Amino acid sequence: MQAVVIHAAKDLRIEERDFKGLRDGEVRVRIEFGGICGSDLHYFLHGGFGAVRLREPMILGHEISGVITQVGPALDGVATNLKTGDRVAVSPSRPCGKCRYCRAEKFNHCLDMRFYGSAMPMPHIQGAFRQELAVDAAQCHPISRDVMPQMAPFAEPLAVVLHAFERAGSVAGKSVLITGCGPIGALAVLVARAKGAAKITAVDILDPVLKVAETLGADHMINAQQTSDWAKKYAKDKGSFDVMIEASGSADAVLSGLEVLRPQAVLVQLGLGGTAEVPLTAIAAREIEMRGAFRFHKEFAQAVAMINEGQLNLAPLLSATFGFREANKAFDLAADRTRSMKVQLDFS
Amino acid sequence: MQAVVIHAAKDLRIEERDFKGLRDGEVRVRIEFGGICGSDLHYFLHGGFGAVRLREPMILGHEISGVITQVGPALDGVATNLKTGDRVAVSPSRPCGKCRYCRAEKFNHCLDMRFYGSAMPMPHIQGAFRQELAVDAAQCHPISRDVMPQMAPFAEPLAVVLHAFERAGSVAGKSVLITGCGPIGALAVLVARAKGAAKITAVDILDPVLKVAETLGADHMINAQQTSDWAKKYAKDKGSFDVMIEASGSADAVLSGLEVLRPQAVLVQLGLGGTAEVPLTAIAAREIEMRGAFRFHKEFAQAVAMINEGQLNLAPLLSATFGFREANKAFDLAADRTRSMKVQLDFS
């Protein structure tokens, strides 16, 4: 079997790996498609991010889907009902189930998380950009026959976004601000619409990106580079927005948000980034709620359900698909925000 | 009638004022006691805070209690059941009831709030450090005969703290961190205990203040000036605290808190202050919730209920009581954190 392996910044190789067989409770999945995520790009461009650095070769990838080719014997008669031939989206969330946070059902904060393609622990957690994968049945979520196969890997970033909205509380009838409109912010536009937001305002620094946000249903688009004082207009009467999904990791976005959010509004911090010089009095006196959102767990099943029911128009997000042997080309395109949203690899 | 009037920093005078009679729905209250709050002190010491500056003489005070001496005719047969002779705590929260935020029942964010003793609007909202006051029946909360009269004005700061705990969510069985242990932080210790907190850790920079926190029920006391690296010990395993009540307004306290809070912990920002250079990735990846808390509305009634039921041991918070004609002495003592917690004026 072959896999997409990162050795160092800009050193991405196609290499042979063994398939190690099934353990109790596992099924074998032949991977079809894999989406390139921002963290994959960080390894590719910079060899890591912050304190997290590549210290050994690592298979990349965690947005994946495929077809079940074998079901282990231990799964007979279990409520899973997975069978050979099923197309599935595979959740990369693999909490230990035993630590303090797992026992409190805060699985995304597991102390022993084995999220695919992460250089945080040593040895690194190998990723899922490979032709074959043994996965726990609980990670497999069947995709309907009616769904275009390339839509399946979107379950992962969609789960990230659904978790952010879980953190945000209801947006129905509310005015929603989304800062940063790459794949995550763009999915946030779709989800805000599906959850009944009254008005969606999208902010980014690139016009092509905002164009996609408009296609997906944003009501107002703001280029924060061209209109750097955009916040002023929305700040009167104690603010204009009830909910903000911050998907840029930019301090400017956060600080503008604190000016334009209404009293008791919720700012969901999804973007990772540096520091922001937050005015404590604004937080206190307007009773803003700033809530972090990180990965997901149960939301993966919800994401698959929404994809199966066709609730979201995901097609405009898919920019291109490359055979996995052309991974370097695919990563180059994915790195260019002016030309691409989501780029996928084809493993079949 | 006489009143305590601030003209400028350090220029506090006792002056004569008229009593203007009752309007529909009002009762007349002879004030007994008034507590000096941090904002009163700001006007006294600095003539204001931030952009808020004294532009005309203003009666100070908003933590008050007294006895009803007259009930207006329009109140006959109303469910209020207030009568002459009742001792009442008077809520200073006077929202307009008509603006966007009042209609959404976010009364503490009223666009026309007439909170006693505030120089924010012009003309200023005159305060309640005076011998007589006409107040709306809805502001009056009867105090039980069993309660020592000086405890009644504590309803106001207690309402502030109860609102902060309303924002925090349940603390039962949880590990609570309180930073800044002046009157507000000290009340937070009492309330955390009453609401079933498992462990309470109090942080301040003055030992006498921490001593009071201990008396009130804090389990651990930390002097952040003497042990500046205290956070290190509490940061392991992703943190040690579930809830933090930030009552200091200090950036150091906020940043230490972000290190020692567990995933999905809640930081209630109650202290007003400058800016803090917040690491966005800590907020996002540990899913911290930073929520502002500002004033109160419905919590005033809860505060009075707790005082009437004797649920809290408030006595250690009362440092001294001065006749209102000695207001300058009282304010000088209140300004010295090493020697006082709450200082009251006696108007009777």
Next chain:
Amino acid sequence: MQAVVIHAAKDLRIEERDFKGLRDGEVRVRIEFGGICGSDLHYFLHGGFGAVRLREPMILGHEISGVITQVGPALDGVATNLKTGDRVAVSPSRPCGKCRYCRAEKFNHCLDMRFYGSAMPMPHIQGAFRQELAVDAAQCHPISRDVMPQMAPFAEPLAVVLHAFERAGSVAGKSVLITGCGPIGALAVLVARAKGAAKITAVDILDPVLKVAETLGADHMINAQQTSDWAKKYAKDKGSFDVMIEASGSADAVLSGLEVLRPQAVLVQLGLGGTAEVPLTAIAAREIEMRGAFRFHKEFAQAVAMINEGQLNLAPLLSATFGFREANKAFDLAADRTRSMKVQLDFS
């Protein structure tokens, strides 16, 4: 000024009443339209309901809108910004603001509620089916010029339904069951759709009523009289619905609902009715939440906002409009569920 006055069952008269002038904080409204509600019909058909009986003549009506003709002097400079000529929907919710429940911001449970057109207290609370009304500014919610005037009185039943959804929690992505599809149930279909429900199933015992539900966006329609065992199909795998809005007050509907709701589903009981023989083990073991919903308060402003933004297609709900002098004809039509949904009176 003339008013629509009920004297006893089937004894509805048009009578002359005086306009009593404005009190502090009030505006004068010339009524344009009034919708006939189920409780109005109960007085008309039966002289009351349950223990509530007419004991003196009473003006009916509480779903009303009109145009402001005078603004009292006490309202100058207040954040309300109401002015002569504004079209407004008038909220009939008039809590006392002073009782235990008002102080806890549970205004719909006010002990002294003066909801228009109610025979519960004696003297009765006179209603709003009249040509002129003096109302508190806080009750007035401006209607946009773009909205067809007849849509304005729908703010009241819509507020009832929005409160029910507030009680229900989020319905986004969920499977919603609505039992009883008269005006309230029909509005529930619209609101469920607007708030992102994935699937809406509507149950009633009349086909014409279900036809309207379909027009408004219900996905499945069930005639519970023709298919009395409909629940069986939806009961497997521990149930099919996440949220149920019960708007019929029928025990059959409640008991069927308990069979088809999933674990931890929410059943909002909006319909008033008799008793239902509830199986305690079903509630306990499947952890159903049965929550009452009654009237509204802050939701009136939300309802007006949704009407102003054109979020809901209300037109199919309006069956007919009669001049108020033809009130008897209007009430006869409103009483016939096979021929009408909402019937309005025109006071202009």
Next chain:
Amino acid sequence: MQAVVIHAAKDLRIEERDFKGLRDGEVRVRIEFGGICGSDLHYFLHGGFGAVRLREPMILGHEISGVITQVGPALDGVATNLKTGDRVAVSPSRPCGKCRYCRAEKFNHCLDMRFYGSAMPMPHIQGAFRQELAVDAAQCHPISRDVMPQMAPFAEPLAVVLHAFERAGSVAGKSVLITGCGPIGALAVLVARAKGAAKITAVDILDPVLKVAETLGADHMINAQQTSDWAKKYAKDKGSFDVMIEASGSADAVLSGLEVLRPQAVLVQLGLGGTAEVPLTAIAAREIEMRGAFRFHKEFAQAVAMINEGQLNLAPLLSATFGFREANKAFDLAADRTRSMKVQLDFS
């Protein structure tokens, strides 16, 4: 190894069983103590309950604790940190992790739950009243050396009660009604106290049971058989209680509760029982929330934490301990509510 096996009503035997060895992720536990629960009693007295009937011999028991005697090799280096010699409480909650409800983190509603000692599925799920047990590491919760070993099995019923309070929402400062004061209701008294309830009223039909409730901290005790009209007094002004924990399964208790609960109060239905003729209008108009509570999952860890920290005085609940070979005597005593609360078996 020996086990306590039920063959039919009143036919309880001590029999030999094999220990089958450890699977991946499991540890071996030598059982020390086991508490007899209401469902164990139902099998013993009646051979089952409702439709659930014994169809083959079944080991009873699910409230157990013991000492780890072997840790499987697959657990090396996992965050669990369990080691030989640790005393542990063993959670009987064994959801499949793969079904629809597990994926939604509603583990207590698992479609394939293997809760110890249940005759619901066929073959029955064998219980834990035996000398040796192989359990998944995630089921094991270490008990502190400071805790009396007999307190460890209380983790299970305490988890049931903590889950009920999770369903109830905060009780801090509230007035709590507990109906049915056997072991579950008695634990509810302790938990309500620990979580800051202002007032606790306990209702039962036996004075000795109420006596224990008083010892544990109830403020008022009501014998509902002697004072059958007790509800009348508490029904005025729309009710007296904010939260009710219904642990009797009696229709009388539920109906009395609906009379004495305040608007928007929460009734947690924990007791299993027959039907109750619920007045729909009371639910709707007073907006009562009736919420089921069933078993637990994450609350087991919380229960152990509270036991380890000594937050609850459990000792008054333990009536007697018998060697497991005297199981028949133990079950006879446990069946007599006038003479016992919790009866334990000793397996060491």
